[in-house]
Amino acid sequence: MLTTAKTQILRIDERTSPRLVLALSLGIGLALAPAIQARAFSAPESFSSLAEQISPSVVNITTSAMVARPADSGPMVPEGSPFEDFFKDFQNPDGDNQPRRSEALGSGFVVSEDGYIVTNNHVIEGADQIEIEFFSGERLDAKLVGTDPKTDIALLKVESDKPLAFVAFGDSDLMRVGDWVVAMGNPLGQGFSVSAGIVSARNRELSGSYDDYIQTDAAINRGNSGGPLFNMNGQVVGVNTAILSPNGGSIGIGFSMASNVVTKVVDQLREFGETRRGWLGVRIQDVTPDVAEAMGLSVAKGALVTDVPEGPAKDAGILGGDVITLFDGQEVASSRDLTRRVGDAPVGEAVPVVVLRDGASKTLQVTLGRREDAEAQPTPAAATKPSEPNQREMLGLSLTLLSDEERTTLGLPADAAGLLVVKVDEASEAFEKGLREGDLITEAGQQKLVRLKDLEERVSEAKDAGRKSVLLLIRRGGDPRFVALGIE
8 A cells, every 4th residue: 555645545345444445446458359559539529439339348346255353353341341242242243253255346357259357456366256247237257367466467267158248458558648548347336337537647656566557537436446448449558456545535546557568467367377577687776866977877777786696687697786778679768667678578588688887888698587486585684783893984874894793694695795884874965865774885886895994995986086976885684775975
């Protein structure tokens, strides 16, 4: 759940408390029918013809699951009190704590005539029964084919004795701010409903690595989850996933995952029952203007490599401190851009990766692994306050050499080196940029630190080169990042 001031972005279903109401939907489709690359998105005099065209492919989804009753909730009263039985009955009028079946409502849409249906993962998550209601009123049981929590997508399948009406995906990259769109679904359990609006913004991010949301003011409410967002040609260009709201109701700020992200997920779920994203095997961050200045770069773009664990990138020779500027022939604008490009690339494919190292470009061939196989790896524990008495004050930091004790605590090899932060001046730039006690500084000016004096030398070198800042590589809990600190 993301929060902004008094406003919330939420994902929920009908089992969620009304006070937490949210967000919803994501619609997508499996592009079995060819997508038409149309550019005519002007508003019609009426949306009735479009609604009539797309309605048969949009479905209501009812899920049910067994949920446990909360134990020991409500007011506490002394054992043996005359009010004890009263409160027990009030909390649980059925007089037991047995699990109860809970239902949830959502939306979805058919993407193939043989019965594949797309909805949100959060609509069906945890469900043991899924029922699909079609516009005609027909009801069919559905089975789960696969899910992708990262994009909140689920693919279902129903068996029908007749071909089903379905919709195709459109190209979400063709949508422009101001284009008309139509959302369809089952808001608040009221049944099939249509709302219209415009594209308010593009390329919105919420919280995921693969986020690419279309923002719209078309009305999206609880129960719309999994429903599609259509262009004026009846093609799915987004899946309604979330709303920004102070009270859980629509205020005209809704988010739909772009179809060009969703189609790749749906294709993989249909083929494999799971996602298979490419994995480069690097930790990265954006090249900010101050980092670019500290590195002597002319432009602040690309993905800065902060760490290279065992994996495809290390095997190919990528190093920490490299700036990835091109991936498979395409320019890399940011770390998010690289993450999406790598994720879209086929597993096992050898791709050229261009890095900027020591002011020169270098092309490396990397054979991609599979991200799902590489995730959930344990990370070293965070550093604790060192006991080493030898300290030095620099850049608003109190520093000491890494000791054998801290190497063990951090799970580092015996030859690991660096400076541990034992105190940060809260009035310093270092504190403002997030450095904290227990951080480990392993490099300065892209050179390793093995002595306290090394940092002083790197700062002097940066000043002699006419730079205004020095680039530090910080590790915290096994997670590295570069930080540029001013030296003037």
